[in-house]
Amino acid sequence: MSPARRSGGDLVIVESPAKAKTIERYLGDDFRVLASFGHVRDLPKWGLGVDLEHDFLPNYVPLTDRKKELEKLTTAARAADTVWLATDLDREGESIAWHIAEHVGLTEDRIRRVTFSEITKSAIDAAFAEPRSLNIDLIDAQQARRIIDRLVGYKLSPLVASKIRRGLTAGRVQSVAVRLVVDREREITAFTAVEYWTLTASLERTAGPGRLRAELTKIDGEKAVVSTAEKAEEHRAALEAGTFTVANVSRTQRRQNAPPPFTTSTLQQEASRKLGFSPRRTMSAAQSLYEGVALPEGQVGLITYMRTDSLAMSAGAVAEARSVAAARFGAEFVPERPNAFRTSSRGAQEAHEAIRPSSFARTPDSLGGHLKPDTARLYELIWRRALASQMAPARFDQVGVDIDSGRYRLHAGARKRVFDGYQALYVEGRDEEEDEEAARLPDLVVGEALDLKALETEQHFTQPPPRYSEATLIKALEEHGIGRPSTYAPTMETIRERGYVTVDDRRLKPTEEAYYVTDLLIAHFPEIVDVDFTAKMEDRLDEVAQGRQEWVPIVRAWWEPFAEQVERGRADIPKQVEETDIVCPESGHLMLKRFGRNGWFLGCSGYPECKHTMPLPGEEGDGAEQLEGVGETCPQCGEGKLAARRGRFGPFVSCNRYPDCRYIHKPGAGPLETFGLCPQCQVGTVTSKTSRRGTTFYACDRYPGCDFATSTKPGPEGAVLSMARSGGSRKPRKAGARKTTRTRKRA
Numbered sequence: 178m179s180p181a182r183r184s185g186g187d188l189v190i191v192e193s194p195a196k197a198k199t200i201e202r203y204l205g206d207d208f209r210v211l212a213s214f215g216h217v218r219d220l221p222k223w224g225l226g227v228d229l230e231h232d233f234l235p236n237y238v239p240l241t242d243r244k245k246e247l248e249k250l251t252t253a254a255r256a257a258d259t260v261w262l263a264t265d266l267d268r269e270g271e272s273i274a275w276h277i278a279e280h281v282g283l284t285e286d287r288i289r290r291v292t293f294s295e296i297t298k299s300a301i302d303a304a305f306a307e308p309r310s311l312n313i314d315l316i317d318a319q320q321a322r323r324i325i326d327r328l329v330g331y332k333l334s335p336l337v338a339s340k341i342r343r344g345l346t347a348g349r350v351q352s353v354a355v356r357l358v359v360d361r362e363r364e365i366t367a368f369t370a371v372e373y374w375t376l377t378a379s380l381e382r383t384a385g386p387g388r389l390r391a392e393l394t395k396i397d398g399e400k401a402v403v404s405t406a407e408k409a410e411e412h413r414a415a416l417e418a419g420t421f422t423v424a425n426v427s428r429t430q431r432r433q434n435a436p437p438p439f440t441t442s443t444l445q446q447e448a449s450r451k452l453g454f455s456p457r458r459t460m461s462a463a464q465s466l467y468e469g470v471a472l473p474e475g476q477v478g479l480i481t482y483m484r485t486d487s488l489a490m491s492a493g494a495v496a497e498a499r500s501v502a503a504a505r506f507g508a509e510f511v512p513e514r515p516n517a518f519r520t521s522s523r524g525a526q527e528a529h530e531a532i533r534p535s536s537f538a539r540t541p542d543s544l545g546g547h548l549k550p551d552t553a554r555l556y557e558l559i560w561r562r563a564l565a566s567q568m569a570p571a572r573f574d575q576v577g578v579d580i581d582s583g584r585y586r587l588h589a590g591a592r593k594r595v596f597d598g599y600q601a602l603y604v605e606g607r608d609e610e611e612d613e614e615a616a617r618l619p620d621l622v623v624g625e626a627l628d629l630k631a632l633e634t635e636q637h638f639t640q641p642p643p644r645y646s647e648a649t650l651i652k653a654l655e656e657h658g659i660g661r662p663s664t665y666a667p668t669m670e671t672i673r674e675r676g677y678v679t680v681d682d683r684r685l686k687p688t689e690e691a692y693y694v695t696d697l698l699i700a701h702f703p704e705i706v707d708v709d710f711t712a713k714m715e716d717r718l719d720e721v722a723q724g725r726q727e728w729v730p731i732v733r734a735w736w737e738p739f740a741e742q743v744e745r746g747r748a749d750i751p752k753q754v755e756e757t758d759i760v761c762p763e764s765g766h767l768m769l770k771r772f773g774r775n776g777w778f779l780g781c782s783g784y785p786e787c788k789h790t791m792p793l794p795g796e797e798g799d800g801a802e803q804l805e806g807v808g809e810t811c812p813q814c815g816e817g818k819l820a821a822r823r824g825r826f827g828p829f830v831s832c833n834r835y836p837d838c839r840y841i842h843k844p845g846a847g848p849l850e851t852f853g854l855c856p857q858c859q860v861g862t863v864t865s866k867t868s869r870r871g872t873t874f875y876a877c878d879r880y881p882g883c884d885f886a887t888s889t890k891p892g893p894e895g896a897v898l899s900m901a902r903s904g905g906s907r908k909p910r911k912a913g914a915r916k917t918t919r920t921r922k923r924a
Contacts, residue, residue, distance in 0.1 A: 188257035190250060190277055192264050196296065199469030199476040200263065203301045211253055213264070217243050218276040220323065225331050232729045233324050233736070239280065247280065254281045259289055261308070266292035267484055268322075268722060269663055271315040278311065285310065294485075295535045296469055296478025318722035321732055325349060325714070328736060329705065332743045333698075340750050341693050346675055349711065350660045350668050352698055355677045356706045357653055358645055359687045359695045368641035373402070374409040378587055379631040380421055380580070387619025388630075391580050391587035401585075409634045416582055421627040424586070425579040431592075432570040435599035437488040437518035438531035438563040441662035442655040444483070447562070449648035450606035452554055453683075456647055456666035462551040463532070466559075472547050479539065480559055481530050484662040486655075488518035488531050490563070498567040501537040506601055512569045533563035565603035572596040576618050580627065591618045644684035658712035689777070701746045704739075756782075762808060762820065763789040763833055789833060791821045813840035813864060813878050839880060841866065857885035865890075 187208045191197050194212040201210040218237040220226035228234040239247055254260050260283055262274035270292070278288055289308035293300040326349050334346040376393040393401050393412070403409050439447070444463065448454040454462070463483035469476040490498070495515045503511045518531075534556070541557035548556060573592050580587040594600070645653065651665045660668060672678050677691040687695075695706065704710045714735070720726040755770040759779060764787035768779040781787040807830060811817040817834035819842075832838040852863040852875060861879035876886035 186257055187259045187261060188253050189261040189263050190254070190274075192270070192273060193464075193468050195465065195468035195476075196478075199296050199478050200301060202475050203296075203298045204305070208261075209253065209257075211250055212246070213250060213273065213277060214243060214246050216240060216273055216276070217247055217250070218280055220327050225327070227324055227327060229736075233732050235320065235324060237276065237279075250277065251281050254283060258287070260287055261289045261291055261305070262311070263291050263293075263304075265484070266294060266482060267663060268315045268319040271312055272319040272323075275311055275316045294530045295481040296467065297535045300535075314724040315722050317728040318718050321721055321728035322718055324732055325735065328739070332740070333702065333705065336743065336746055336750070337694055337697065340697065340752050342690065344675075345690055345694060346671075347694065347698060347705065348671065349705065349714070350654075350664055351671045351675070351677075352694070352706050353659055353708060353711050354650060354654060354668050355672055355687070355691050356695050356699070357650060357708075358672075358678055358685050359691050361642060361645055362687050365641040365644065370638040370640070371404075373404055373637050373639070374406065375635050375637060376401075376403065376409065376412060376416065377633045377635070378416065378421070378580075378629055379633075380627040381630050382619060382621070383626040383628050387621075389578070389589045389618050389621075391578070391589040393585060394588045395586040397584050398586075406634075406636070409636075412585070413632055413634055416585060417629065417632055419582040419585070421580050421582045421587075421629060423578060423621050423623055423625040423627065424581040425577075426621055426623060427577040429575050429577075430595075431573045431575050433573065433598075433600075434570045435516055435566050435568050436562065436603070436605055438490060438533050438566045439559060440486050440488065440520070440531060441484050442486070442651055442665060444532055444559070445651050445665060446648040447606055448555060448558060449646060449683075451558060454551070454555070456651065456669045458551065459555065460666045462549075462555040463559075465549075465552050466556055470544075470548060470552065472544070477539075478535055479544075479556055480535060481533050483532055485530065485532060486520060486662050488520045490530055490533055490566075494530070494533055494537070494563075495567060497537045498533075498564050502564055502568050502602075506568070509596075510569050510598065510601065511567070516567055518566070531563070532559055534560050537564055561603045565599040568599035568602065569596075571598035571600040578618060578621055589618060593617065644681075644686060646683050646685065650685060657708050658715055659708065661715070697750065701750055702739075702742055761787060761789050763787055763818070789820055811838060811840050814838040840878075852891040855879070855883055855885050858883035861885075863891060 189197075189200065189204065189208050189210040191200060191210060191212055192215055194214070197210040197212040201208065204210065218239055220235060221238045226236045226238075228236065254277075260278075260281075262277060264270040264274045264277075271290075274290060277283075288311065289305075290311050291304040291308050293304040329349045330346065334348075337345045337347050378391050378393075379388065380391060381388050393403075393416075395401055396412070403412060437443075441460075445454075445456045445459050448459040449456070452459075460483065463480065466480045467478055467483050469478045499511050499515065537560070541553070541560055544553065544556065571594060573594050575592045576590065578589045580589070643649075647669050651669070654660050654665065654668070672685075673680070675690075676688055677694070678685040678687055680686075698706045717726065717731050721728045721731065757768050757770055757779065759768040760766070761768050761781040761783065764781055764783045766781050766783040766787060768791070769782050770793065771778055771780045777793050779791045779793060781789045807819055807821045809819050811819055811832040811834065814832060814834060814837070817832040817838050817840075819830045819840075820833045822829055822831055830842045832840040850865040852865075855861040855863050855877040858877060858879060861877040861883050863875055863885070864878050866874055866876050872888075873890075874886055874888050875891055877883040880886075
């Protein structure tokens with residue numbers, strides 16, 4: 178690059194405009210800060226984009242929706258003396274920085290790579306004081322991940338779509354996530370509930386005031402197992418006839434240590450439990466907090482980098498947290514030594530710090546009115562958790578009482594918190610409800626007699642494992658070492674968008690597609706959905722990122738057997754089609770059982786010449802054979818026959834001459850009515866129609882030749898004409914015209 182073309186100066190390139198605004202405030206007028214708006218290059222949208230014959234050489238192309246940003250970056254970078262690449266500090270950020278340098282054509286001597294885990298003046302100054310070169314190991318690891326994911330997607334997804342249904346996809350991480358959901362659902366389906374009974378005694382001190390409730394725990398020195406009502410009544414009668422004596426009293430003090438600060442995974446889990454946020458909603462709010470928020474003192478980054486699997490906090494942050502906790506709660510709430518945490522997640526390696534506030538002195542209350550609701554709630558959650566992580570343990574007095582009655586032993590317990598510790602500020606959420614002994618017990622002594630006041634027997638059944646929520650599925654992926662902080666939220670979004678799961682009461686339920694795709698992959702591509710294999714691949718990519726392995730041999734070792742499996746699959750995997758003995762009412766061909774977007778249905782084997790479809794006979798909720806009018810002459814065109822069909826909104830009847838005749842009728846919508854000559858075309862007849870959602874409207878039977886329609890039931894023919902003249906008809910917009918929405922002002 179000729180120096181004559183440069184105007185000098187320093188250019189800083191970051192990923193987002195919000196971050197650019199914050200950093201520019203700290204760097205001053207000597208630096209120009211521009212945003213790339215995320216990725217600038219990727220593998221092509223159409224085509225494989227990977228040269229399989231030349232060491233998996235990727236063919237990167239500029240993103241079409243980043244054209245303006247790329248032109249601006251290229252012009253500014255070629256004019257600058259020094260270009261500071263300040264994208265995020267993980268593999269993806271390193272890759273974005275490399276792509277920018279490659280596209281612009283920057284030489285190594287003009288590049289300065291800087292990273293920081295928080296956007297504060299001190300962190301920015303420290304990063305710019307010690308720049309480094311691009312880390313090719315991180316770039317290679319990200320490149321290998323992208324290529325493997327592309328090969329899986331482009332080779333496996335078309336196969337799945339052709340064998341089961343168009344639109345279905347498979348992926349290296351998403352397919353494992355779907356398998357976990359499917360396996361859990363099968364556990365639930367196969368679960369057999371076991372009956373058991375509990376016996377609880379209400380007891381009172383003989384020598385003085387004091388009551389307690391104790392549960393039967395042992396019979397003849399063995400764990401009490403009462404499996405039938407008859408046995409429960411037998412033990413009940415024996416206990417009612419017995420006497421009760423205190424056999425043992427234990428008093429212990431229990432400590433509960435503070436939880437660690439958030440990682441990406443635990444933040445998404447806790448935000449789901451406490452705030453009801455989806456992973457994507459959580460990460461969107463966290464991104465805003467990290468990149469910077471407009472405060473009276475200017476644009477300020479409020480939290481550290483939000484894609485991390487580290488539990489560490491910097492020494493300065495720990496000292497500030499301890500100081501704030503001591504000032505807020507007292508010195509006794511701060512332990513003598515700072516709390517330290519070691520990550521237990523497999524493969525944790527990428528980020529420098531856990532998620533924490535950039536300043537603990539910036540309390541949630543002090544930001545009132547400056548944050549949007551989502552960011553305010555998430556900031557308070559992060560602030561409380563990070564501050565609590567440096568507070569003293571909570572302490573509890575725990576009392577246990579064993580009571581004997583002949584061959585029976587009962588137990589009563591209570592727990593009392595005697596020092597709040599970190600729980601004065603923060604208590605962790607739970608995925609499942611946990612019973613916590615909270616009753617207070619009287620001061621009992623060994624040998625003391627107790628009087629029985631009541632004895633309750635209660636029937637129970639063992640419960641199956643719960644369905645995954647998004648939070649618990651993310652936790653499972655992290656525990657298995659599948660995916661990384663940047664992949665959790667997109668994976669949850671993908672399996673929902675692809676129709677593999679539905680959300681019922683915040684729990685993930687697999688669809689029919691999920692079962693069929695999972696079974697197909699297990700049978701023909703076991704490694705793709707194998708939890709251990711996927712986790713080991715993540716470990717290999719981590720070794721590439723650490724410079725211990727080359728990426729090409731890893732990709733080749735995986736690709737060669739996978740490619741053979743794909744070729745076998747194309748020949749061996751049958752389409753999800755079954756023959757039936759049902760005859761098509763239109764063509765006389767046999768109907769085939771097929772699998773589609775709305776589940777199983779019957780389709781004519783003469784397709785595409787005959788496109789007749791119908792629901793499976795006898796399926797619950799279909800009611801195909803009971804639909805009114807099936808087989809009759811179409812009341813609209815008078816030529817076609819009415820056929821049963823099923824759409825997104827359930828079964829309906831329509832003319833088999835579609836699209837020439839667009840008559841449809843929903844069950845329970847009432848008979849077809851006519852209302853005279855169409856006032857718009859003066860040829861057709863206005864008839865009643867039913868939309869796919871079951872709404873009745875009135876339109877010309879010549880549609881689409883005539884597009885007259887109204888939602889108001891017409892009266893006499895003159896009323897129809899007046900409605901049409903007052904705007905009751907549908908008129909096509911001119912090409913390029915904007916669609917406008919009229920809103921009604923509130924009084």
